Amino acid sequence: MRKIILDLAVTLDGFIEGPNGEIDWCIMDDEMDFSKFLAAIDTILYGRISYDLWGQYQPDDSASPAMQDTFTAIHTKHKVVFSKTATVKDENVRVISTDIEKQVQSLKSQPGKDIWLYGGANLITTFIDLNLIDEYRLSVHPIVLGKGKPIFDNIDRRINLSLTQTRVFKSGVVQLCYQPQNNV
Amino acid sequence: MRKIILDLAVTLDGFIEGPNGEIDWCIMDDEMDFSKFLAAIDTILYGRISYDLWGQYQPDDSASPAMQDTFTAIHTKHKVVFSKTATVKDENVRVISTDIEKQVQSLKSQPGKDIWLYGGANLITTFIDLNLIDEYRLSVHPIVLGKGKPIFDNIDRRINLSLTQTRVFKSGVVQLCYQPQNNV
Numbered sequence: 001m002r003k004i005i006l007d008l009a010v011t012l013d014g015f016i017e018g019p020n021g022e023i024d025w026c027i028m029d030d031e032m033d034f035s036k037f038l039a040a041i042d043t044i045l046y047g048r049i050s051y052d053l054w055g056q057y058q059p060d061d062s063a064s065p066a067m068q069d070t071f072t073a074i075h076t077k078h079k080v081v082f083s084k085t086a087t088v089k090d091e092n093v094r095v096i097s098t099d100i101e102k103q104v105q106s107l108k109s110q111p112g113k114d115i116w117l118y119g120g121a122n123l124i125t126t127f128i129d130l131n132l133i134d135e136y137r138l139s140v141h142p143i144v145l146g147k148g149k150p151i152f153d154n155i156d157r158r159i160n161l162s163l164t165q166t167r168v169f170k171s172g173v174v175q176l177c178y179q180p181q182n183n184v
Numbered sequence: 185m186r187k188i189i190l191d192l193a194v195t196l197d198g199f200i201e202g203p204n205g206e207i208d209w210c211i212m213d214d215e216m217d218f219s220k221f222l223a224a225i226d227t228i229l230y231g232r233i234s235y236d237l238w239g240q241y242q243p244d245d246s247a248s249p250a251m252q253d254t255f256t257a258i259h260t261k262h263k264v265v266f267s268k269t270a271t272v273k274d275e276n277v278r279v280i281s282t283d284i285e286k287q288v289q290s291l292k293s294q295p296g297k298d299i300w301l302y303g304g305a306n307l308i309t310t311f312i313d314l315n316l317i318d319e320y321r322l323s324v325h326p327i328v329l330g331k332g333k334p335i336f337d338n339i340d341r342r343i344n345l346s347l348t349q350t351r352v353f354k355s356g357v358v359q360l361c362y363q364p365q366n367n368v
Binding site (some may be wrong): 012013014025030128136138139142143144145147150154155156157158159160161162163166167172173174176178183 | 344
């Protein structure tokens with residue numbers, strides 16, 4: 001069965017973006033080898049707002065080569081947008097609007113690589129509520145942002161996790177990997 | 185100069201307590217050697233609410249021996265409560281109500297061990313704003329709590345940090361230690 005992996009960069013205070021969508025604090029160094037993660041997935045799951053912001057995002061010329069390469073690789077993947085109303089005119093994009101649990105379980109049971117749950121917070125909450133996340137991979141960045149969009153929002157129950165891996169990078173980023181305890 | 189250390193247990197979603205003050209998720213195992221930290225400090229700084237909740241707290245008999253020992257050690261320390269109005273009838277407790285920056289700098293310059301900034305969030309924010317924290321030591325627990333009291337609240341600026349140490353415990357707790365970059 002393919003795994004659904006929530007892989008995100010977060011600040012030490014748990015934000016995934018600044019209040020105006022800022023991700024300039026996000027470190028993309030070679031040591032982190034994000035391209036390896038991208039090579040192991042073939043599908044990306046977006047909420048509608050996240051897709052509108054990031055689904056076709058192209059970094060401008062001032063972005064680092066690593067950031068440029070990341071988005072080039074992202075745009076080769078199958079994409080799924082979760083929305084009750086959105087229509088997307090892109091043959092590489094599928095919209096799921098109903099029966100999320102059933103359709104995601106069906107997606108997981110198909111052959112293929114792992115699946116990246118990109119966000120945003122509403123979709124993450126839905127996936128937590130439906131117990132659909134197999135792995136949490138949070139790259140904790142050495143910054144307190146103060147304000148922004150929290151990774152976890154409106155979660156109604158405790159999620160007990162098991163730490164499976166920790167990676168410490170020279171940049172000060174610490175990647176924490178967990179599985180939900182009911183999936184261990 | 186004595187250091188001011190913010191040392192706290194946090195959930196993966198950045199809470200220091202549940203919505204009703206719950207800390208039952210907090211792991212106190214021997215491997216973490218919290219007693220070593222306590223032995224290296226001689227003073228604890230509380231906000232008024234935190235002092236009322238925790239300043240004289242005694243765990244009940246159901247708490248772990250490690251938790252019991254921790255609070256026994258805590259109550260041997262000098263305590264400082266930050267409050268404009270509080271009066272505390274305890275000769276071991278000093279109240280600071282004005283000139284926080286000056287009085288804390290004076291405290292730091294006195295001989296003694298390091299100083300533990302206990303919290304809560306309002307006092308942490310004040311100390312961040314006044315640039316008074318020398319070290320952040322967050323013990324990230326393997327749980328998403330969903331709701332609770334955030335460690336960082338109402339912070340108005342970014343704090344860039346340098347990772348100084350990472351400790352991974354069998355319990356799944358990961359301790360992340362940082363210095364603010366302007367103090368490195």
